[in-house]
Amino acid sequence: MNDRRLNTELRELGEQRFDTCHEELAQMMAELAVAPDHAVQKSLERLTVLSTAHFAEEDVDLRALGGPANQCHLDEHVAVLGSIAEVAALVRVGSGFDVARRLGRDLADWLPRHIDELDQRLAQSLFLRRTGGARIALARPTLVTVKG
Numbered sequence: 001m002n003d004r005r006l007n008t009e010l011r012e013l014g015e016q017r018f019d020t021c022h023e024e025l026a027q028m029m030a031e032l033a034v035a036p037d038h039a040v041q042k043s044l045e046r047l048t049v050l051s052t053a054h055f056a057e058e059d060v061d062l063r064a065l066g067g068p069a070n071q072c073h074l075d076e077h078v079a080v081l082g083s084i085a086e087v088a089a090l091v092r093v094g095s096g097f098d099v100a101r102r103l104g105r106d107l108a109d110w111l112p113r114h115i116d117e118l119d120q121r122l123a124q125s126l127f128l129r130r131t132g133g134a135r136i137a138l139a140r141p142t143l144v145t146v147k148g
């Protein structure tokens, strides 16, 4: 099976509950992107359950923090769940398998950007609220090529 997760670099936020979920979501999105027709509905259902739970967990903190930037983040979660629900409705009546695989690819591309742009901001706000200071992140090289 083509595993797109291997090509997806997800930023670790240092919020273990989020980081673990992001990995699972990336895997499910990659699986949906290449799922055969008979597996698409199950794949979408699993993605729906985990996305809903993960977004709901972030949403609690986003609402508590408040503000327009956090509202944008909340809105993006709603939009993604809406897209998944629309495609799931098609698949339930026996069509939309290619649309579902396309959704999987699009979401697999979307997730790393969402983490970089919005989830990271949330994680920083939570860290600041807990500690009163900013997290110091050490950059970790992902690929180093040494020529001898």
Ligand SMILES: [Fe+2]
Binding pocket: 018, 022, 054, 058, 115, 119
């Ligand atoms: Fe997230």
Ligand SMILES: [Fe+2]
Binding pocket: 058, 073, 077, 114, 118, 119
């Ligand atoms: Fe998020």
